[in-house]
Amino acid sequence: MHHRYIDRFAQGDSPVHRLDARAKLIAVVAYSAVVISFPRYAVTELAPLAVMPMAMLWLGGVPAWFALRRVLLLSPFVLFVCLLSPWYDRALHPAGFGSWRFEIAGGWLTSADIAAKFTLGVLALTALTSTTRFAWMLEGMRRLGAPSMLLVQLGFLYRYLFVLIDEAMRVRRGRDFRGAALAPAGRRLSAAGSILANLFVRTLERSERISMAMAARGYAGEWHGLNVLRFRARDAAFLAGVALYLAACRWPWLSAR
């Protein structure tokens, strides 16, 4: 299994890729806060918020299908909540598109709101992760004050997740090549348990070796990083633009209250 599965476009070069990771992180966090801040029945007001992630994806050379596939891939997690909402909130609320006015159960509006916010959130995260190298993202988070231990864990997750998946696939292949498909369900289940236990032990052993490798290179509990990021004028301009855009999206709704 290849790393490209998660960072397929992050190695590219575009105006968005060249932005400082901190600027993009701050922008996406602020964007998420604004998206969440809209009340649950204000579904149509969320529409202008699709512009920022779509623009980042487009300028970053990330195809729309790639981002939409991410949305679909993760959608089962919210689908359940969306389907349940109409059961709990049946009170009618006025709604409308342009001059067309009608009434709809609040639960449906809540479902649409959750789906819209989820989609916008995943699009923004995809835009961030597809235009920022993971190492630079970690460095950006470190420089923004994220806990060092969390970043170390994220770094290891990124580095070893695929090593572990590769290992699991090799072990599974070893099982399949010995006729596992023909074995009764009980034995297959037992073999699956053994594989999991085996992988767990291997992971533990690997963690010991990595710990030794770190100690051998002088690690004594304090994590140091390279200062590969440079915050330039264009990053400040980007953040200012995002701030204006988010204010423009949010302010009309606030002032109308």
Add this chain to the structure above:
Amino acid sequence: MGDILDITDLSVSYGDGTEALHGVTLNVGAGERVALVGPNGAGKTTLLLAIMGGVKFSGRVAVDGMEMSSRTAHEVRSRCGMTFQNPDDQLFMPTLLEDAAFGPLNQGYPPAEAEARAASAIEAVGLAGLEHRSAHHASEGQKRSASLATILSMNVKLLLLDEPGGGLDFRSRRRLTELLAGRTEAMLMATHDMDMVHTLCTRVVMLDGGRVAAVGTVEEILGDAGLLGRHGLA
């Protein structure tokens, strides 16, 4: 030629009572390249780990005159570097550059200098241009070279190499051999690759059952078919 590594009466026992090493005494001179050979389970990796202070031991281990103990481990580790059998254990950072900079940063170099050292080490092992690549995107040969870069960047005097040519094809192994031949640091390499021993080393230490079975020049040890046969190497 002064000794860069001096080991006297080194013994290592595991928690279950298994004696992995018993009374090992050996030395490596400055700039000398010594091969550590022996059958599987002979204690080669354990010996390298003991030198790095990675396992508890009795006896004396000194690197460049500094005796290894829990108090001096940090200082000793800045004088010698070890690459592991599996480069995936060695390369744990998101990019090769960060991996090569990990040691210098821990040695206290400022980020800019650590980065320069890392970039220089990566160039020295022939991986220039791949600094920002993840180890997962690198070939096995590139990972081996990058592993070496992670300790070269620390400017150590002794390289401890555990199966440096393991899993490499002929071309990658030859490239690695040429790279190691061009280095001036002392080396102690645990290996089954007799071609690499012939090309690189001047002396061989044979381990079997956790004990030193023989020490001699490459010709003396590898030319003795009876000795190799008795210790499962031929």
